[in-house]
Amino acid sequence: MKIFFLSIFLALFLFSNENKETIQVEILENIFKNISLGKKIVIWSDNKKLLHEFDNKAHFSTTQKCHMASIIVLEDKKNLKEDFCDKAIFVLNYELLKEIPKSFGSMFWKKGRPNIVIIESRTKEQNISVSNQLDMYLEEKIW
């Protein structure tokens, strides 16, 4: 747990001079490495810069077609489409967790610090297994 946490902040430190998307992708990668959807993780995002950063890192596959993806990284609710029904949704805004009941977690910036929230009940509903490395980010409800 501690190691995971440190690695996130180390990433934050190391990439503090880099752009926000790069740091965001570093953190998201650490999260996605510690969850299992029961199928290969293929990422689609409405944030094209973020998707491009994922491509550069090459740890996860990405797609430009959302129906090909297994996980949706959503920044703006208006980009939510109906065919996301069967996808895992990870949002980039805490408030979106409330607005999109299907979203199971969020990575967002709060007062300049990166924050992660994973809603435990939603992961269970969607059969998303979460490594205990992410325990400290698990929340029972959205405040």
Place this chain on the structure above:
Amino acid sequence: MVKRRELTIFFLLFILGLFLAYTYSDILRAKENIFDRIEKHKIEQISFVLKNLQEDIYKNNQIATKNDLVSFFEEKKNREKYEHILSMMLSSDVKYSYVLYKDDENKFRFLLDASKTDKANFNQKFDIDLKEYNLAYATKEPQTVKQKNVENIYITYIYPIISNGAVIGLFNIDFTTEIKSIILESIKPLEAFFTILTIFIFIFMGITLVQIFHYFITKKKIFTDPLTNTFNRNYLEEIGHVIDLKNYSIAMLDLDKFKVINDTYGHKAGDYVLSHVSTIFKKSIRDSDILIRYGGEEFLLLINNRDSEKLKMTICERIRANVAKENFSYDGDDIKVTLSIGIHKHPSLEKNLQEAIKIADKMLYEAKRSGRNRVVVYDEKLNSHSSSSSSSKYLSFVKEALAEDRVTCHYQPIYSHHTGEIFKYEALVRIISKDGKVIMPMSFMPQIKLTNVHYKLTQRVLSTVFDKFKDNQKLVSININFSDLIHPDIEDSIVKALKSNHNLASRVTFEILESDEIENIELFKQKIHLLHSLKAKVSIDDFGSGYSNFKSVIDIEANFLKIDGSLIKNIDINSKDFKVVKSIVHFAAQSNMQTIAEFVHSKEVYEKLLLLDIDYMQGYYISKPEPHLVLKEELFKTVS
């Protein structure tokens, strides 16, 4: 001196560099100090407000525990009230103000957030892992966290809310980087100025270092003789002014018959010998001694006086013996080399270094004259010499001319009025100065008499004249001192040259000064006999100016008598001179010698001499000495 100037510049740049580095670090320190003061001031203000707020929260609302605090702020109106109070702290310097607490799972959660933007919800988790947060809990003391410019926050101030001796929550104030940015922006030009200045100083220091390095490389080349890898005369000039002669003895070292080595085995063999001999020298001396290649095969050794008097002799004897026992093998030939050394043990007794060198050089001359391959030491008690520093200057001047091949001969025709032809030419030494001027022998010859340089100059003249006349049929006269004539090396040179070319021998006349100090008349006669035996002719030069020992002149059977110019130049107006010359002409005729009158500078003198039936005449009226051999057609044209 370049070295001194460059080193001074480098030193000044270094000092300036240090000063700038210190000033720059001072500015940085001052900058940090300004930040610290601003921080401190802000924090003091905030701290005071937070303290009052804390007291208000738990005193007015009966809050004793963390749960009480959470319960209290669960009420929206309570949150709004205190968030309103907190929001009053927000300014251009304070970006966020909020209250956190640590839940049972040690997660930090928001209780209040007065921020106008990026506002968190009540109880929302806040991921922070800075030790200062836990430290605030543990120590119950406020903490300051320097952020790494996260979203232009540079400091977070954490103030613990304490109730019943326990921390139940944390006030958090995030300061923006705005002030810092303003300060940084304002001092940026100053920082840029110092950075550019420092870069320039380092560039200049680099350039200066390169120049100094280049200077030392060049200096080594300037002061080192490439063949022998010893110091050269430039080095002697460099140290000449600063060297303390009390600390040194001086030795002049000269390879015996080096010319023979060059002539017999070639110049490459000569260079090989010089190179190897200098290696022997270097092995035979100490680190504190200074070895200088002074001329072609001549070396100057400055022997340090740190050890006993006896050691100086030992060093020189060791050098001499080491060279003598060495067999120099070059191109299949075994070359034996010997060395003559002249020493002046106490050069500090002389006026200057050049004067001391002159004496050492005289001792070298003595060593050569005494049979070579020996060391001769100057004895101050026995030698009460008088010399001037100007003579030392000329000694050095001639040595330099010899080394730089600026010694030449001009030739003055000796005219026969009986035949109307040029009878022969007199070779007269000249030195071409560095600026191309022709220097006459009276400017330097008297000063170098009885020195090793004199005999080297004579050797050079002999070599030059023999070389010029070996293949033509013209006759030539060469001036030579008695002291040179009895010098073994000069004798060798003459014998070798004339024996190998009988035709040349029969065309050469050696003019020996009648005024020369001839101490050993028997030896003199022997040498004249030797010249006669080689078929060379002998002329008594400047006859009438010395002690005029008629018997000796008859005994040596000279071929010519050259009447001294002092008797000729006024012969047209001075009847006494006319009578003396008339007597000399008569004496010469009786003794079977031909007469030559020199200093024939005017038509009047020339015509007067015709009356005396002088055999030959020379002088500016007939022709000046010229670098080339003057032709008959050119005579009587130089003086109207």
